[in-house]
Amino acid sequence: MRYLFEGYELDSSRRELYRDASVVDLAPQAFDLLDYLIRNRERVVGKDELITAIWKGRCVSDAALTTRLNAARSAIGDSGETQRLIKTLPRRGYRFVGTVQQAHRAPTVAVTDSQSAAAKPDLPLPDKPSLAVLPFTSLSSDPEQEYFADGMVEDIITGLSRSKSLFVIARQSTFTYRGKAIDIRQVGRELGVRYVLEGSVRKSGDRIRISGQLIEATTGAHLWADRFDSQLNDIFDLQDQVTSSVINALFPQLERAEIERAKRKPTENLQAYDYYLRALWSFYQFTREQNVEALRLIRLAFELDSGLAAAYALGAYCYLQRKIFGWTVNVDQDMTDTRWLATRAIELDKDDPTVLVRAGQAIAVVLYEIEDGVALVARAHELNPNLAVARITIGWEHIRRGDIEGALEQFHGGGRLSPMDPFLFLMQTGIAFAHFLADQYEDGSSWAKLAVLDRPNYLNAQFILAACHAMSGRVAEAQAIGARLAKARPALRVSTLASKLARVYKPEHLEKITRACRVMDLPP
Incomplete structure (x- = not known):
C-alpha cells in the first residue's frame, strides 16, 4: 500500500519514505510509527496502543517514544511545535491529521511528480456515512x-x-x-x-x-x-x-450499518462520531438504563467535537424519550439540559433535517414550547419530505387544532414512508388517539394494541387503549389497564393530567379524555 500526502509517499510494502524522487532516511521504528499513525488516521491512537504496535509490548520509556515521534515528524517536515501532520492530543494520544490518498499499485522506482499525477490513488473515506x-x-x-x-x-x-x-x-x-x-x-x-x-x-x-x-x-x-x-x-x-x-x-439500513461499524471498534479508541453512533444504538433500545448510557456517550462525543450538531440534537432527544416513557427524575434539570442541547444543536446547524426534527420535538414536548418546536419540525419536513419521523409531530399538531382527518393522513403517511421505523409505535399511538377522538373506539383499540405489542413499556399507548375501552363500554378491561398505569406512575391524577392537557387540546377533546380517565378509575 502507498500513502501520498504533501509531496511525500510512504510505501508500506517497500518500507520506504519518498520526498519527490528521493528516499528519505528514516529509522525502522520511526517508520513503523509513521506508518501506523497514517493507517489509523481516522482515530486517535493511544500511547499504550502505539507502544504495543511498534515495540510489541516491550517496556519502553516515554523518552523513547518521544524520540521516535520527533524523528517521524522531522522526516515529513513537521515538528512538535507546529504539529501540522502529527497532532498530540494531551492525555489521549496521537493522530495523523494530514490529507492522505491511497494507491494499491506499487511503483518500480521512486515516484516522480508526473508519475504521481498518473496514478489513481484511493480517496479517503469521509467522517460520516x-x-x-x-x-x-x-x-x-x-x-x-x-x-x-x-x-x-x-x-x-x-x-x-x-x-x-x-x-x-x-x-x-x-x-x-x-x-x-x-x-x-x-x-x-x-x-x-x-x-x-x-x-x-x-x-x-x-x-x-x-x-x-x-x-x-x-x-x-x-x-x-x-x-x-x-x-x-x-x-x-x-x-x-x-x-x-x-x-x-435506505436510511435505517445505513444507520444500522454505521452503528454496527462503530460497535466493532475498541471502546478506548472511539472518536466523536463513533460515540454518537453508539449513543444512537443505546437510544434505540428504549430502556431507562440505555437512555442514561446514551447521554453519557453523547457527552463524550461533544467533548471531543464541540461542533457536532447531531450529538447535541440526540441529547435533547434523549430527554424527550425520558419524558414520554416516564423516566424523568428532576423535571427542572431535564428542562434546562434540553433547552441547552436543543439550542446548541440549532445554532450549529440550521439546515440539517434530522437535527431540526429532534430539537423541535424535544422543545415541543419537554419544554411545552409547542409553536416553536412545531415550526422547527415543519422546517425539517420542508427540507426533507421523506423524513417520516417529522410526520409524528405534524400529526399531533393537527390533533391539537382539531383536524382529525389531517392527523390521520400524517400518521398513515409516516407509516407508509417508513414501515420498519423504530418510531412506528408513536405513529400507531397517534392513529389510535385520532380514532378515539372521532368516536371510532374499535379502530382506536386495534391501533393502540399494535403500539403496545411493539413497545410494551410505552405507557401512553396503554393509556389510549384503556381510553378506547372505557368509551366503548369495556369498563373492566379499561380499569385493569388503569390500575397498571396508576401503579407504574403513582403521581398520575385526573386533575393533574387535565391541567397539563388543557394547554394542548381543544376543550371538547379534553372533556372526553377526562371522562375516559374517570371510567378507568384513575385517582382524582
Whole structure:
C-alpha cells in the first residue's frame, strides 16, 4: 500500500519514505510509527496502543517514544511545535491529521511528480456515512425504461443529498460507470465511499419491477435488498413512489450499518462520531438504563467535537424519550439540559433535517414550547419530505387544532414512508388517539394494541387503549389497564393530567379524555 500526502509517499510494502524522487532516511521504528499513525488516521491512537504496535509490548520509556515521534515528524517536515501532520492530543494520544490518498499499485522506482499525477490513488473515506448510487441497469430493450431508470437514480441521489448526515456522490461521477463491468470494492475505493447502491429496472407488459441492493463497498457484503412492483399507468408517479420507498428503506439500513461499524471498534479508541453512533444504538433500545448510557456517550462525543450538531440534537432527544416513557427524575434539570442541547444543536446547524426534527420535538414536548418546536419540525419536513419521523409531530399538531382527518393522513403517511421505523409505535399511538377522538373506539383499540405489542413499556399507548375501552363500554378491561398505569406512575391524577392537557387540546377533546380517565378509575 502507498500513502501520498504533501509531496511525500510512504510505501508500506517497500518500507520506504519518498520526498519527490528521493528516499528519505528514516529509522525502522520511526517508520513503523509513521506508518501506523497514517493507517489509523481516522482515530486517535493511544500511547499504550502505539507502544504495543511498534515495540510489541516491550517496556519502553516515554523518552523513547518521544524520540521516535520527533524523528517521524522531522522526516515529513513537521515538528512538535507546529504539529501540522502529527497532532498530540494531551492525555489521549496521537493522530495523523494530514490529507492522505491511497494507491494499491506499487511503483518500480521512486515516484516522480508526473508519475504521481498518473496514478489513481484511493480517496479517503469521509467522517460520516458515504454512499454512491450507481446507474440502474435496464433489463428491457425499451429506451423509455432507461430514461425512467436514470431519472429515478437522479431523484434518489437528490433525496439522499438532503440529509447533511450523509456524504452522497454526485450523479456526474457515478454515471461514469454506466455499462461497465465493475467491482463494487473498486468503486468504493475510487469514489471514496463506504456504501454503494445498485439496482435494475424490468418491464413486463403493463407491469414494472424495480430491484435495489445496498452493498458495503469495503467488504462487498450485502446489507439490504428489496424490490418494488407496480402497474405502469403513470411512469412519473411510479418513479416518485419508488424513489421515496428506496430512500426511506435506505436510511435505517445505513444507520444500522454505521452503528454496527462503530460497535466493532475498541471502546478506548472511539472518536466523536463513533460515540454518537453508539449513543444512537443505546437510544434505540428504549430502556431507562440505555437512555442514561446514551447521554453519557453523547457527552463524550461533544467533548471531543464541540461542533457536532447531531450529538447535541440526540441529547435533547434523549430527554424527550425520558419524558414520554416516564423516566424523568428532576423535571427542572431535564428542562434546562434540553433547552441547552436543543439550542446548541440549532445554532450549529440550521439546515440539517434530522437535527431540526429532534430539537423541535424535544422543545415541543419537554419544554411545552409547542409553536416553536412545531415550526422547527415543519422546517425539517420542508427540507426533507421523506423524513417520516417529522410526520409524528405534524400529526399531533393537527390533533391539537382539531383536524382529525389531517392527523390521520400524517400518521398513515409516516407509516407508509417508513414501515420498519423504530418510531412506528408513536405513529400507531397517534392513529389510535385520532380514532378515539372521532368516536371510532374499535379502530382506536386495534391501533393502540399494535403500539403496545411493539413497545410494551410505552405507557401512553396503554393509556389510549384503556381510553378506547372505557368509551366503548369495556369498563373492566379499561380499569385493569388503569390500575397498571396508576401503579407504574403513582403521581398520575385526573386533575393533574387535565391541567397539563388543557394547554394542548381543544376543550371538547379534553372533556372526553377526562371522562375516559374517570371510567378507568384513575385517582382524582
